[in-house]
Amino acid sequence: MHLKYESTLREPLVDGVKDYHQVTEDIISPIEAKPGKLWYIGLFISILLLLFGVFSVFWEVYFGTGVWNLNKTIGWGWDITNFVWWVGIGHAGTLISAILLLFRQGWRTGVNRAAEAMTIFAVMCAGQFPIWHMGRVWMAFFVLPYPNTRGPLWVNFNSPLLWDVFAISTYFTVSLLFWYSGLLPDFATVRDRAKTKLRKMLYGVASFGWTGSTKHWQRHESLSLVLAGLSTPLVLSVHTIVSFDFATSVIPGWHTTIFPPYFVAGAIFSGFAMVQTLLIITRKILGLEDYITLGHIEAMNKVIVLTGSIVGVAYLTELFMAWYSGVQYEFDTFYKFRAAGPLGWSYWIMMTCNVISPQVFWFRKMRRNIMVTFIMSIIVNIGMWFERFVIICTSLYRDYLPSSWSYYRPSWPEVGFYLGTFGLFFTCYFLFAKYFPVIAVAEIKSILKTSGKNFKDKMDVYEEQSVEKFAHDNTAHH
């Protein structure tokens, strides 16, 4: 009988021969080097998109929300679709940084920093849509409950739309604090090895004077753990509340109790797809294959197939309930106007992308194939966008009054606004990838000796020993 240091299923989380200094070197040196040509091109395209978005929003504010192809029947279109889509994408970052921390999943250390950054940028993009949808955007502050000269007339605390204001702003604040508190030690690392004055100054300011004192680490650990504990129910609450925007109304197709879990699963599903899209490119360009390994990609693909299947079950449950409830309106919405009818094509895109195609990840070979993963991540993101489009538009375009039935296609400012948020997102991401440590350096160091490849290999010596000898050697001194 042979000893096993740990399960043979546990792959190393850090490949290659590494010591602490090498970890710093690998992750920090891209910050110190000049960015490549691709980076400039990417940033340039992102800024162009952002500017186009700014122009589209300007157009909308100047001429009013009438420039969007919304009408009396379809009051929510691309705008709210994009809002829900972006918020959903954010959820994977919090899942990785908070829920996987509580579950003690070591593999989160390789991907959490970039995923959290993605969360913050995605929530920034999401927030734009409800704000600019207000039309008279200079009155956006009316959503805040402040003492005013209108009575004071307060906001309606019973409204899910107001809950959303609180949920999204809390989510953004807490994610930002969590992310930045994790960045402090890594900024200090960049600062202490900086060769140029400017870098030393900037990262010195950004690191808030972090020294690495044991007491500070102790508090930092406590802070991270509690923030993770807070973020876990928070992330579930955010998409639950987003789903309340729909579920508390009386529109057939929206008025269901299945919405909260179904939305949360969908959010994590689309978020992980976006993490894959970003990290597959990031690891390649920054040469971080040793830290974001095939094992990490496989683990995320497992989450994708799980949450994708939950979403699939939710779609089927909706169809079943539409029939089983015996409500004519529900039945018509699902069977005549969603799965069929003028917008039926969007339903089948959603079904194909979200339910059928992720099933390839039942196969280990597919889960570990970078090209397949990358293509799948794009397909899932398209599918999840269509899910929100289907939920919003196919419920609205056939309402209770057949004379007001309508069709919906976006106008150019709606499309431009959406492209603009891509610009915002990728501008932020490109700057992040260049100037921030994209992997949590300190966290990688803390798992290096238990999960690094060269340290795991050293366990061979023990594993070859007989059980009796190992027990004798290790209990003799006590």
Place this chain on the structure above:
Amino acid sequence: MAVKKFVVGSFDDEAVLFPAVKKVRQAGYKIHDVYTPFPVHGLDHAMGLRETSLHTAGFIYAITGTTTALSFMSWVFTTDWPMNIGGKPHFPLPAFIPITFELTVLFSAVGMVMTFMYLCQMAPFVKKHIFHPRQTDDLFVMAIEVSEKTNAEEVKGFLSSVGAKEINEQTAEAGWWLGRFDREDKVFA
């Protein structure tokens, strides 16, 4: 705080650091601090530091948030401006839950981070003495405070006997000051 004299020893392995901390404490030297590039579990206990109460503070901030949200919304809807919204009750507790929860989390997170920054004395433009530039890279740096009564040479010898690699003497400000890391500041105590 004050400018003090330190004997500084750097270790390159946490496995050597732990027994060293124990021996230094047994020998009666005063460890000013140990600086590590990542959280070394158990080091706080080895140094005899007490548990942090940060999470308790977090709990207090959380219940403050809960109370603020619940009492404010109840006051608005029952006392200040009772509104008839579709004939619904003026005190719809279930409808208050989402905002109450969000404020609980918000107060707790913001409060804890601010407390953390206050306790660790961290803020933009705050500068502290860095004993070794590699303490945020791959070295575990122990700073021992020495007074006129302590023999610095003896401390150095002791540190080398417990496995420290680089040993030197430094005179430094023990607290923080406002400054930039790209400048060598003259610190006045």
